[in-house]
Amino acid sequence: xxxxxxxxxxxxxxxxxxxxxxxxxxxxxxxxxxxxxxxxxxxxxxxxxxxxxxxxxxxxxxxxxxxxxxxxxxxxxxxxxxxxxxxxxxxxxxxxxxxxxxxxxxxxxxxxxxxxxxxxxxxxxxxxxxxxxxxxxxxxxxxxxxxxxxxxxxxxxxxxxxxxxxxxxxxxxxxxxxxxxxxxxxxxxxxxxxxxxxxxxxxxxxxxxxxxxxxxxxxxxxxxxxxxxxxxxxxxxxxxxxxxxxxxxxxxxxxxxxxxxxxxxxxxxxxxxxxxxxxxxxxxxxxxxxxxxxxxxxxxxxxxxxxxxxxxxxxxxxxxxxxxxxxxxxxxxxxxxxxxxxxxxxxxxxxxxxxxxxxxxxxxxxxxxxxxxxxxxxxxxxxxxxxxxxxxxxxxxxxxxxxxxxxxxxxxxxxxxxx
Numbered sequence: 001x002x003x004x005x006x007x008x009x010x011x012x013x014x015x016x017x018x019x020x021x022x023x024x025x026x027x028x029x030x031x032x033x034x035x036x037x038x039x040x041x042x043x044x045x046x047x048x049x050x051x052x053x054x055x056x057x058x059x060x061x062x063x064x065x066x067x068x069x070x071x072x073x074x075x076x077x078x079x080x081x082x083x084x085x086x087x088x089x090x091x092x093x094x095x096x097x098x099x100x101x102x103x104x105x106x107x108x109x110x111x112x113x114x115x116x117x118x119x120x121x122x123x124x125x126x127x128x129x130x131x132x133x134x135x136x137x138x139x140x141x142x143x144x145x146x147x148x149x150x151x152x153x154x155x156x157x158x159x160x161x162x163x164x165x166x167x168x169x170x171x172x173x174x175x176x177x178x179x180x181x182x183x184x185x186x187x188x189x190x191x192x193x194x195x196x197x198x199x200x201x202x203x204x205x206x207x208x209x210x211x212x213x214x215x216x217x218x219x220x221x222x223x224x225x226x227x228x229x230x231x232x233x234x235x236x237x238x239x240x241x242x243x244x245x246x247x248x249x250x251x252x253x254x255x256x257x258x259x260x261x262x263x264x265x266x267x268x269x270x271x272x273x274x275x276x277x278x279x280x281x282x283x284x285x286x287x288x289x290x291x292x293x294x295x296x297x298x299x300x301x302x303x304x305x306x307x308x309x310x311x312x313x314x315x316x317x318x319x320x321x322x323x324x325x326x327x328x329x330x331x332x333x334x335x336x337x338x339x340x341x342x343x344x345x346x347x348x349x350x351x352x353x354x355x356x357x358x359x360x361x362x363x364x365x366x367x368x369x370x371x372x373x374x375x376x377x378x379x380x381x382x383x384x385x386x387x388x389x390x391x392x393x394x395x396x397x398x399x400x401x402x403x404x405x406x407x408x409x410x411x412x413x414x415x416x417x418x419x
Contacts, residue, residue, distance in 0.1 A: 030169070041154045045174070049315075054137045056202075057321070058323060062294055064332060065331060070293070071285075071287060071288030073285070074321055076196075076202040079206055081192070081193060081204055081205040090192070093221075096259065096260045096262055099129040102128065105128060109128050127171070131174075133191040134170070135167070140171055197227060221254070225250045225257065235388060237249045238392075241388065241389065241392060242392065293331060305318050305319070305320055
């Protein structure tokens, strides 16, 4: 009888299988440890209630008796939009740029993840829209300072290298959970309502209004491409501060839309030639009718909210700046407009008196009428534009001031109207 010898690679193959099996067990144990926050090393995971009722900071809107919007109270200027209200151009631009296989995966795109691993991260990111939503909703990578009390960050996440790995793992787990509880349309809606587009624009509805003065249902292909392009880095691609870079990024998105057949190649090339055509207007706390009225009733509103909160559970507490309240008032926006017109007429006379009194003098003085030198420069350094430019120019103050002093065409409102 012939004795058959074992293959020469038997021990090697057996060893590989053993180490593969051990690696798989170790990986599953690691996933479980992150999921259950073993020994408080990894930080909490969102509860079922938090997943089913994720919270974003929503602006509260003040509404007049005749149904007009008087203004907002907010920390993050965000007004939610429903999926059905979104222009298909926005949806298509987002899919083409951020997650072309969105409809084919269940939160984790293994093909994209494998591509990123094998290319050592040089071929782009592998995060799906659902993973990015998890990161934004639950701050999985924020709050470096332990004193900030981020409940989702454990002891091991204070170590720089481990922090990213654990945060990424949490995003995988959360993405799968979100996909099991929400439809694809709901996930996309939540993502577009959550993300920042820069310039105090949180969520797609406010972004459309800020950059183009349009509703989410009516933006064009090239406008949608610019907005989606901002998501990669709102400061770097700010169309007001860096229009050339914003146009370049918009054209990348248009190229992606052609690649995935949302538009034709000819359409993409034609749209890439177009200018940005912004209708730029940032909303702030003073935008809208009756800013003084809004400020005057703020304490009254906070008192009403405090009374309501006294009978509500801690997780259901209301906040004037973040709860998206709709506040109805007795003020009539039409009468308010008449009052403001009358005030402006009176202010023309007062302004003339001011010019006559301070002509040739520095009006910036303290309560003892002593001149405040450098007052305007100090005030400028506190503005969001100054801070944004410091980020763009990496802290180079000379370049920041050079940019600030550069003449810019703008619309200025005088007593006689706009100029």
